[in-house]
Amino acid sequence: MAPFEKWFLSSSKESLENYEAMIGGMTEMIKRHYHELKSPYTHIDVDELSNLVNRSVYFSEYEQPLEDLFDDVQAVVLDHSLHISHPGAMAHLHCPPIIPALAAEVMISALNQSMDSWDQSPAATYIEDQVIDELTKQIGYRSSSSGVFTSGGTQSNYMGLLLARNEYCHAAFSIDVSEEGLPLQAKKLRIFCSEKAHFTVRQSAAQLGLGMNAVVSVKCNERHEMDIENLEEAIREVKAQGNLPFAVVATAGTTDFGSVDPLFEISELAKKEGLWLHADAAYGGALLFSHKYRERLKALERADSITMDFHKWFYQPVSCGAFLLKNSAMFKHIQLHADYLNPEEDEHVHLVDRSIQTTKRFDALKLWLTFRAVGTNEYGKMVDHTIETAKQTAEHLRKQRNITVLNDPYMNAVVFRYVPDTLYVDCQKQQHYENKLNQLIQQHLYEKGTFIMAKTKHKEQAYLKLTMLNPMITVDTVATQLEEVVALGKELEKKEERLRERSVIG
Structure with a gap:
């Protein structure tokens, strides 16, 4: 041996x-x-x-x-x-991994393909390319489109804004940022997104040398979507200040509410203003395969670039995402050739030409095996089932005396809060008490281990959140678990009452 x-x-x-x-x-x-x-x-x-x-x-x-x-x-x-495959785990956009993808992980680790140059991953390179092609067809992109698998939404959002920045600087100032660096006018560049957009928009602006102040937050409507009139006004104000709008990020599935910004209206405005439109569909991209709700992504194909996360609603093991690009020629802004890796004269496909990563996993195998084993029809039923379960759960919550529901689920997120009977005369003290109470409910149930929820805030009020990605969740089971929320709220209220009584006596 x-x-x-x-x-x-x-x-x-x-x-x-x-x-x-x-x-x-x-x-x-x-x-x-x-x-x-x-x-x-x-x-x-x-x-x-x-x-x-x-x-x-x-x-x-x-x-x-x-x-x-x-x-x-x-x-x-x-x-x-934390076992996210258990139906009691519904805190974050953190999905139960589907079994065909788990099987794919065994082969991915054994073969250990490096997805940067063709000679390191001959079959895998063309499989990823074909899976990207299948995705662009689902979106409605033309054959001139392309894409690449990424580590997730953070990387994909960064790539969208990186290409948008470099293309704008090339068109407006005849500057190749990759070669020459940022122009003096870069401090005037502005990005627009909704107030509910993912934090990585601001993070990307910081990393791109534009600063977080380059991001203009646009107020949402009552459905937690970017308000198109507010966007128009924000663009006018930025231009009046002598600054330079160059990109808008539309969110297709906000983290808390699953809201989708008005893609068609934003795309029309972006076209009129000459802005790059990036769609962050990290959460909502799964709706492309829905039998009932696909129209909620209407006009997604009008975006210049798109983020999709498969380790959210596509049930893929972490990490697994993609960056899709309407015009593949825009990848020129990140291409750099190395003689030992991807020489310029080489005719083979080298995925490093489309990525800010060099070494990269063969994650496309997971998605391919999933859709081959499960089928798009069955998967679409899973997507629809989770939305229906969330809607029924929200309806059940609305019938509870001590519960207020904040949203009508557009995807599968339900945001609600426990409202106590205990009242304080002072409004600030009341809000502090209610916030603390909801945070304690979430913490206690997490430590008990039976019902894992997230906590969030909206207009300074603390809320509880169910992210019901798991298609094995049933309304009856959730209803039983929600009884724990109310019972625990009542128990914590009694403790508060006893403390108040002691305070008065003291």
Whole structure:
């Protein structure tokens, strides 16, 4: 046997047996754990968890028995992770991974393709290219479009604004930013997005050297969508100040409400004003496959660039996203050729020519296997089912005496709050009390481990949020879990009453 052969995949018996022992052992451990799983989370005190990690996580000098490794993984990782595949976990845009994609991850890790140059990933390069082509067809882009898989929405939003900035500087100032750097006028460049847009718009502006002050926040309407009249007014004001509008970001699925900005109206205004339109469909891109709600992405194809996250509503393991571009020629703004990697004269497809990443995973395999195994028809039913479940849940909540629902679910997010019977004369004190109460409800239920919700704020008021991505969630189960919210709210109110009584007596 060659030295070290058991530790690497090869044709040898020792290699394949060790691979089977490691992968098979992990698979059996996961199967056992999920067979016995009763709740999404088992709480442990932070100090206790830290001590457990300190005892188990170290570099051993010599080979350790697999049984010891598996015991530590079970005790440290499986026993104390948040299990998002459990229907009780519905806090964030954090999806249960679909089984075909989990199977794909096994092959992705074994083949370990690097998706920068063709010679490192010959089949994988063309598979990713074809999957991108399938996505652009779903969007309604023409054959001149293109795209690339990314680590997620942060990278995709950054790429959209990077290309928008460089194209504007080239057209307006005849400056190649990649070669010459930013022009003096860059401090006047402005980006528009709604007040509910993802924070990565501001983050991207900062990283692009424009500063967060370059982002103009546009007020939303009562449906939490960018208000088109407010956008028009904001553009007029920016131009009157002598500044330079160059891009607008339309959100197709806000984090809290799942709202979709008016894509058609924004695209018309962007065309009139000569603005690059980037659509952040990290959340809402799944509606492309919906049987009932696809029209909610009407005019998405008018965007110059699009963000889509598959590790949200497409049920892909983290990380898995894509950046789609209407005019593939715009990738010229990030291309740089290296003789050892992607020489300019080479005729092969090199995905590094479309990416700000060099080494990149073969994540396209996950999405391809998912749609081959499940089918777009079944997947579309999953999308619709989660929206219907969210709508029914919101309707159930509206019937509860101590609950206020903030939104009519446009996707599968429900935002609500517990409203106590306890009243303070002072309005500020009342708001502080109600906010603290809702935050405590979320925290207590998280620590109990049975019902995992998120918390958010709207107009200085604290709210609870259900992000109902999991198609295994049922209305009946959620109704039972929501009884815990009300019961806990009542219990916390009684504690507050006792504290007030003691304060008066004191």
